[in-house]
Amino acid sequence: MQKLAIGIDIGGQSSKCGVVTQDGTILCQSVVTSLIDNFDEYLALLADTVKDLTRKTAAQGIPVGIGIGAPNANRIDGTIRYAPNLRWARDAEGKPGVVYLAARLEEATGLHVRITNDANAAARGEHTYGVARGIDDFIMITLGTGVGSGIISHGRLVYGHDGFAGELGHVCVVQDGRQCNCGLKGCLETYASAMGVARTAREFLQKDSRESLLRRIDPESISSKDIYDAAAQGDELAKEIFVFTGRILGRALGDFVKFSSPQAIVLFGGLTKSREFFHDEMVRAMNDNLMQIWKDKIQILYSSLKESDAAILGASSMVW
Amino acid sequence: MQKLAIGIDIGGQSSKCGVVTQDGTILCQSVVTSLIDNFDEYLALLADTVKDLTRKTAAQGIPVGIGIGAPNANRIDGTIRYAPNLRWARDAEGKPGVVYLAARLEEATGLHVRITNDANAAARGEHTYGVARGIDDFIMITLGTGVGSGIISHGRLVYGHDGFAGELGHVCVVQDGRQCNCGLKGCLETYASAMGVARTAREFLQKDSRESLLRRIDPESISSKDIYDAAAQGDELAKEIFVFTGRILGRALGDFVKFSSPQAIVLFGGLTKSREFFHDEMVRAMNDNLMQIWKDKIQILYSSLKESDAAILGASSMVW
Numbered sequence A, B: 001m002q003k004l005a006i007g008i009d010i011g012g013q014s015s016k017c018g019v020v021t022q023d024g025t026i027l028c029q030s031v032v033t034s035l036i037d038n039f040d041e042y043l044a045l046l047a048d049t050v051k052d053l054t055r056k057t058a059a060q061g062i063p064v065g066i067g068i069g070a071p072n073a074n075r076i077d078g079t080i081r082y083a084p085n086l087r088w089a090r091d092a093e094g095k096p097g098v099v100y101l102a103a104r105l106e107e108a109t110g111l112h113v114r115i116t117n118d119a120n121a122a123a124r125g126e127h128t129y130g131v132a133r134g135i136d137d138f139i140m141i142t143l144g145t146g147v148g149s150g151i152i153s154h155g156r157l158v159y160g161h162d163g164f165a166g167e168l169g170h171v172c173v174v175q176d177g178r179q180c181n182c183g184l185k186g187c188l189e190t191y192a193s194a195m196g197v198a199r200t201a202r203e204f205l206q207k208d209s210r211e212s213l214l215r216r217i218d219p220e221s222i223s224s225k226d227i228y229d230a231a232a233q234g235d236e237l238a239k240e241i242f243v244f245t246g247r248i249l250g251r252a253l254g255d256f257v258k259f260s261s262p263q264a265i266v267l268f269g270g271l272t273k274s275r276e277f278f279h280d281e282m283v284r285a286m287n288d289n290l291m292q293i294w295k296d297k298i299q300i301l302y303s304s305l306k307e308s309d310a311a312i313l314g315a316s317s318m319v320w
Helices: A039-056 A101-109 A118-129 A194-207 A224-232 A236-260 A270-288 A307-317 B039-056 B101-109 B118-129 B194-207 B224-232 B236-260 B270-288 B307-317
Strands: A002-010 A014-021 A026-033 A061-070 A113-117 A138-143 A147-153 A264-268 A299-302 B002-010 B014-021 B026-033 B061-070 B113-117 B138-143 B147-153 B264-268 B299-302
Touching: A002 A039, A002 A118, A002 A307, A014 A039, A014 A307, A026 A039, A026 A307, A039 A061, A039 A101, A061 A101, A061 A118, A061 A307, A101 A113, A113 A118, A118 A138, A118 A147, A118 A264, A118 A307, A138 A236, A138 A270, A194 A224, A194 A236, A194 A270, A224 A236, A224 A270, A236 A264, A236 A270, A236 B236, A264 A270, A270 A299, B002 B039, B002 B118, B002 B307, B014 B039, B014 B307, B026 B039, B026 B307, B039 B061, B039 B101, B061 B101, B061 B118, B061 B307, B101 B113, B113 B118, B118 B138, B118 B147, B118 B264, B118 B307, B138 B236, B138 B270, B194 B224, B194 B236, B194 B270, B224 B236, B224 B270, B236 B264, B236 B270, B264 B270, B270 B299
Parallel strands: A002 A061, A061 A113, A138 A264, A264 A299, B002 B061, B061 B113, B138 B264, B264 B299
Antiparallel strands: A002 A014, A014 A026, A138 A147, B002 B014, B014 B026, B138 B147
């Protein structure tokens, strides 16, 4: 009987669970909602899903453990700490709190549980099964609702002293810039995420009087998808929004290179679907912010795995 | 007969060589000039010094290798690349070039040679023999003529894909800020080094009309020592120069924490002698730029080793 791993990718909206073989095949997967206010209820749902998946794949193998990628997850103590976007991870006052996810799910399922933050899980996924196979020094940047990161150095994830390394979405890119959910100002996440691009659109629409397809949409509900669609139709303002985004992101990537001197930067997440509109400017801005030793030498790669697959695969790879 | 290592700390002005035992005792050391235009001549001088030190310590042990810390040194291929401040490392046109220091010194001495950049060597020195003993995740920042860095993650130096990791002195801290020797603008080094503090002094003296002890000195020749002396005498302008420096440095340290989540930041180098005037502001600015998970938790340590000793010890530790 072969050994199987269960990989779970927890997001603010939904949690995706998959049963994975040692060579990286997802045998079966299931999606459950994350929109539950109570931790015990969420945990019961997750445990049921794990049991259900285990039954479905019983003929193919036996699960030996669970790996989880989740926002603000800490590998060292198995907690999720102060995750603003997880409803079931709030304290009695409704503020982001601390939950012992690994210990509690282990109790509920009898399986060994390892957790890490979602961007770290995605980095593991790309390193083991994706576009970064064979690359032992790279930085993974996830451009989703927010911006996350996972840093692989000498073939290993950088966890840092306390398990919280790789919060590159909160590096300051604009002095006294936009207010971020984390409490700081000018974080990369406030510019180079789906959320950030929408903020840029609102700013541009206000300060610029040009005609734009985006003016047909209520500013408060503009999404990065709307901006992509407008740019794809040749809308100049929409295209400039992505160029602005690319410039800020590229400059930040240049500074990240100075830290760990990676062979490649791997980009991942919903916003990469708009890469045709920001890639060139991002690469230019990155190289403009690099010294001679690195100019034009850092590879930019885009994830080759399906978005949820990378995180499920990466999370499951912690089991082995 | 015990085994000995030779540690060499190469700087722009001078090169310090020491013979070191495995427990970190420097048995004997010697300083030679770095102000030589010709690489062959410099190499001959260095090789002679190594032979001389070997003779002097012949009764105590046998050298088994040489470790070198030098600006822009690359551990992987043993070269020094484009070091603006090393006169003997220039090409035929007088521009910073590439020299194969490790291979050539190995040839000249018959000893195995390992090189790494000076800040990495100092980080190894602090980790093995200094204030960072037992700390497996820390960032070493050297505040000297320039700003260097060495990053220890999970107990190991981060070298990166090409050996050039840890160029934190060139992270952009002021958008379109001061011109740096590296070709970029607004680098941390242009603010938080001895050189940078002197630039700040010149700027402050120009834009501020207040009386100051610093006005007695020719602006072009003001040194960080002059500013320290003035601050020590209560000079307000001099004190503000350090507060300004501490704020920029602290903000940058906050961003560095988001990368590797270190237990501590270790500061080292000439500028730390003025720490009484910038420490508080630096710590405040760092914590202002940190999320809740890190606020007030990152230790700031100052090197406990004599400046040249840390680099010699760190360089020698590569031999074992």
